[in-house]
Amino acid sequence: MLGGYFGKIINIDLTEEKVEIEELDEKLLKKYLGGSGLATKILYDETDGDTEPLGPENPLIYMTGPFTGTKVPVSGRHQIVAKSPLTDIFGEGDAGGRWGQGLKKAGYDGVVVRGRASKPIYIWIKEKEIKILDGKEIWGLDTYETDRRIKEKHGEACITSCIGPAGENQVLLASIMHDGSDARAVGRCGLGAVMGSKNLKAIVVEGTVATPVVDREALTISLKQEVPKIVEKTKGLKLLGTSGGTVMSEELGDLPIRNFKQGNWDKVEGISGQRMAETILKKNYYCGSCPIGCGREVEITEGAYRGVKGAGPEYETIGMIGSNCLVEDLEAIAYAGEMCNRLGMDTISVGAVIAFAMELYEHELLPKDSLGDIALTWGNEKAVIALIEKIAHKEGIGELLALGTKKAAERIGGIASEFAIHVKGLEAPAHDPRAFxxxxxxxxxxxxxxxxxxxxxxxxxxxxxxxxxxxxxxxxxxxxxxxxxxxxxxxxxxxxxxxxxxxxxxxxxxxxxxxxxxxxxxxxxxxxxxxxxxxxxxxxxxxxxxxxxxxxxxxxxxxxxxxxxxxxxxxxxxxxxxxxxxxxxxxxxxxxxxxxxxxxxxxxxxxxxxxxx
Amino acid sequence: MKIVLRLHHSLKGKVPIEDGILQIKENMTVEQLLKQLDLKRTTVVVTINKKILPKETTIEENDSIEIYPILIGG
Missing domain, CATH: 1.10.599.10 (Aldehyde Ferredoxin Oxidoreductase Protein, subunit A, domain 3)
Incomplete structure (x- = not known):
């Protein structure tokens, strides 16, 4: 018996409204393992340079790995792969949370969605029951509300992967979000837009099937030995989360500041993981099978940003929406991060494209009538928040910025590309190659x-x-x-x-x-x-x-x-x-x-x- | 006054003391303790009785202090 896998993926053709189960052979699994490898093989076989990323021929591939669904530490994850509409090349993202384990509990290794539905729909997978359901009532909702409504209808045990308004509007920075307000993101490469192009709002999973493990006893012995060591070595991540390193990153010259232009920044302590722990942090969040618990759950109960409740900003959000735009209020960053989560957008690319726009504004290179009354000055958190909403809905300047920095710079022309900090169209994250x-x-x-x-x-x-x-x-x-x-x-x-x-x-x-x-x-x-x-x-x-x-x-x-x-x-x-x-x-x-x-x-x-x- | 100090294993050998009971001056802050231990404040996280408190916090008699390295990532 082969463990780890069920050897089954679900193929769904939304155009034909057809569902088929495909058996996977061991040779293929051994060659590509699962997750990113196996999903890449499918994309490679089915698409090429001419494939239109937002066309029905671009498959959206969800894939777990052999460890997903087991007690192997830090394995509660899944991969999503498609041709990226942001970069027009290979696109992928990986998320924690519980969705991957949920798919395994339903008895499958992956889901491949092809074609395009004629109207908004969502997919429901509960073991042998696989349905394409009407998505009219959840289309237009943000990701937290989508998750809540789906749970209301199908019960608390189901786990949702979905897009928000940004994905529906095919914003090229759109993410695919999981686990409601726990907000685990497949953020990069605009894969939320691919999902939106298929009129696919969500994939919901539920089940009670156990992932097979060949030698459970030996695994238990190994984990008893290794997990305590992992917990001890990563205590810093548990205590402060990914943003614990923000101040050190600034010291090392790693933190992006002012669109990667500035060296040091004396406001960094105010947006750090330490500050979060002292103020808005409520508790840790653990992805499935994770003993580390680097996730943050925050709540803001008063002030301009009251109402924020759920996933707190990660280091990347703090670096890209915070220091990279010179926003120095941690609560404003948490609010902006939650907006991105709810609207379904990648906080890295959103922070990058706003910093790009701020620098264009500084040099008077943005079309004058595109901003309305927004003063896009460095550190203006209100402007950042206004822009996030506009990008998600492609309104005004948001229509341009929804293309990402590379394509927006090409459209603006002149020296705009000087300020577009990307490689192959994907915005650089919050680590600096001049520091490493x-x-x-x-x-x-x-x-x-x-x-x-x-x-x-x-x-x-x-x-x-x-x-x-x-x-x-x-x-x-x-x-x-x-x-x-x-x-x-x-x-x-x-x-x-x-x-x-x-x-x-x-x-x-x-x-x-x-x-x-x-x-x-x-x-x-x-x-x-x-x-x-x-x-x-x-x-x-x-x-x-x-x-x-x-x-x-x-x-x-x-x-x-x-x-x-x-x-x-x-x-x-x-x-x-x-x-x-x-x-x-x-x-x-x-x-x-x-x-x-x-x-x-x-x-x-x-x-x-x-x-x- | 005495405090109880626990150092993460990766810090052992980098600071001039061992885990256990440590005598410190009264009214010492977290920041001052780190300086005494020759640890850079931005590279470690300190808990006092399992809580993360500001660096200006004054340490009290019998407080349990734990120190862990910060990891960059994410």
Whole structure:
């Protein structure tokens, strides 16, 4: 018996109103594992450079991993993959929460939605009962209210993945949200717009089926040994959440400030995780099977932003909507974050596009009649809040900003692209490659664009280790040598974690390749070696790259915005540091087995068994 | 006055004392304690009797202090 998987995905064609169950074979599962890997294989097979991201031919692929639904720590996650309408290349996002476990409890590994419904609908999955239901009554509602209404109708046990008004309006920054006001987001790449283009408001899951585990006893023994260590090592995340590092990030020169232009900022303490813990924090939030509990639950009961209740702002929200726009009021950031959650938008891209607009405003480059009475000055929290609403509804200036920084800059023309901080159309998140050299290559080569999680190499330049690869101590963040190779390894590992479905914070908890192999053995029943596991991660990364090659991506696109490449922060953390990009990129291409154009060579494809994909 | 100090394992060896009972001056704040331990305030989180309190908080006799490293990420 194979554990971990049910070996079944649900194929739903909304145009034909057809539901089919597809059986998966073990060979395919072993080659791509699940989650990100398996979903990428489906996208790769079905679409290419000509596929219209908002057309019915773009599949929206939800995929769990073999660990989802088990007690393996930090495994309560799922992946969503589609061609991105924001970047027009490979798109994906990963979320925690409970939806992935909910789908496994219904007895399935994944759901692939194709086609387009003729009217708003939602999908209901309760074990053998799979229905396409009328979504008229929930269309137009925000994500918290959608979740509440669905629970009212179907009961408290169901778990909802849905879009808000932004997704319905096909805003290119739209997210897909989960678990109501716990607000676990698949934020990046505008996948909420893909869902909206299908007239699909929500996918609701429920069930009581247990995910099979081959050797439950051995898994229990392993977890009894490892989980307490993970809890101890990640106590800082539990106490302060992801925003606990905000002040340290500013000190290191990592925190984006004023659209990545400014070095230091003396207001940073006021928006930190420490301040949150002292003021609006109510309790921790734990995703499914997570012993860390880095999520924040906050409440604001008085003042201008009273009424905020639920998921608190993560570090990324604080960095992008806070310091990157010079907003210094933590409660305003929490309010803006909740707005994004309810409207269903990525707080990273929203913060980036507003900072972009603020800089355009400073240089008088925005169309004068597009703003109404909004004074888009740095730090103006009211303007930020007004803009979030406008973007979600594509009103006034919001129609332009709903395109994201790259496309908005192209439409404005002139020097506007100077202020668009993105790679391949995806806005850079709240970590700065001038503070961690390896991030320069990571952002430039991330398959979904500028992303700190596709490689998370900066983990290994600060705290984390990966002994099996020789990283027994954290690396020097300003060193150049070996950083291309570090990205090669870390991207492969993160792809594995996105496919098995493990939260990357597990690395801070000490989760390493040996542990992954042990759990694969106990859960699935496979004997794999470190080399085989790493090769699988490499295969998954390269398949995404090959997809992007089909979309016209090559070396010319593996580049950073000039601001990050050529302008030092001149702060106390980084001084005049600029990542020596070309040298690291060449080392990276060589490690990857790509040619000078950044395309995997025949030999590489052959080695990774991708030749005939 | 005495307090009870617990250090995260990764901090052991970086500070000049061990877990356990520690004698400190009266009216010492969290910030002053960290300075005495040669720990950078922005790199650690401190709990006093399991609560996170502002750095200006004055430590009292028999308080239980725990110190953990902050992790960057997210």
């Amino acid at each position: 050299n390896s991030l320069a290559v990571g952002y430039a080569t991330g398959n979904r664009g500028a992303c700190h999680l596709q490689g998370a190499s900066y983990f290994f330049e600060k705290t984390a280790t990966m002994p099996e690869l020789g990283y027994t101590e954290p690396q020097d963040r300003f060193a150049t040598e070996g950083k291309g190779i570090l990205n090669y390894h870390s991207q492969n590992i993160m792809g594995l974690m996105d496919s098995l479905k493990l939260c990357k914070f597990g690395i801070y908890g000490g989760i390493n390749l040996t542990m992954m192999l042990e759990w694969i053995h106990h859960v699935i029943g496979w004997e794999m070696t470190v080399e085989e596991l790493l090769e699988t991660g490499e295969r998954i990364f390269n398949l995404k790259r090959m997809y992007n090659v089909k979309c016209g991506i090559s070396r010319k696109d593996d580049i950073l915005p000039m601001r990050l490449l050529s302008q030092p922060r001149r702060d106390t953390g980084t001084g005049s540091n600029l990542a020596p990009f070309g040298k690291m990129l060449n080392e990276y291409y060589e490690a990857r087995g790509w040619d000078d154009l950044g395309i995997p060579t025949e030999a590489t494809l052959q080695r990774l068994q991708l030749k005939n994909e």
